[in-house]
Amino acid sequence: MSEYFTKNDIYDKNGTLLLSKGQKMTDAIIAKLKSLGSYKPEELINSDDKQRVVLTPISKAFGARMNIRNDRILEQPNKVLSTIIFESKTKPWWIYVNALANYVDWLYTHSIDVAMISLMMAVELGYRDDELLNIGLGAFLHDVGKLLVPKPIIQKPGPLTEIEMVYMRQHCELGMSSLEPFNLPKECTDIILQHHERLDGSGYPKALKGDEICRNARIVMIADAVDAITSGRPYKQPQEMEVAVKILRNDEEKYHQELITLLEKIL
16 A cells, blocks of 8 residues: 655645655644645655655756756756655654754755755765765755854845854854764764865864865865855845856865866766
8 A cells, every 4th residue: 555745845824834745644644634724635645756756846946057957967866865855754853854944945945955966976976875875964964053043144134243153153063063962974964064164274163174174075065155156045146157166266275176177067
């Protein structure tokens, strides 16, 4: 007998998230949704199809924005990220994934996009399956610490003050400490802690330099920067991919230039 899962996020009439996309349905959940007037059978998918469709809307939007014309480039990253998301639903850190989807409107999509870009680069670098899962999970959770940064700071439509910047720069260590009880692999947690470090030592929180920064974080810092530049935010308009690459090229002392070349090759 087939199991059924939610095709999309399900909200109540007040806009509160009731179930995330991909959630397994049970009789009790269906009964609860019916009592709330939020049950729509057409919003369910068969278990045979769930892996295929769970990330399709995000992938198409991502591919279009990144000018990715060959969908095959997204296939393996999509598969890995889909696996990470579904497996996370049974893990204690799922509460943070749900929170990412509800804290500010762009944070969850940013997490997905950074994971996708990072995985695309890792696939091209020949990462093994276990290595792909580690970098994918670390990239997906890289901004968990922002859940502890006040919303007015994250959503501020202008430059941050010095005090606000202090709060913002704490998110790497806050994310690390939030996930510490779950004993994630070091390959994941190093990403969360180091994705704002820079090769010249100008980053934070530890001002690490060069090889002091792990390879995964060197990949994710590029993915994070590229997605931030090419996405809209309350304080800025999105830029084209070519502009993002040029900005990172001009900051040649901060980013691994061979990895930027790799990203250009993929795109």
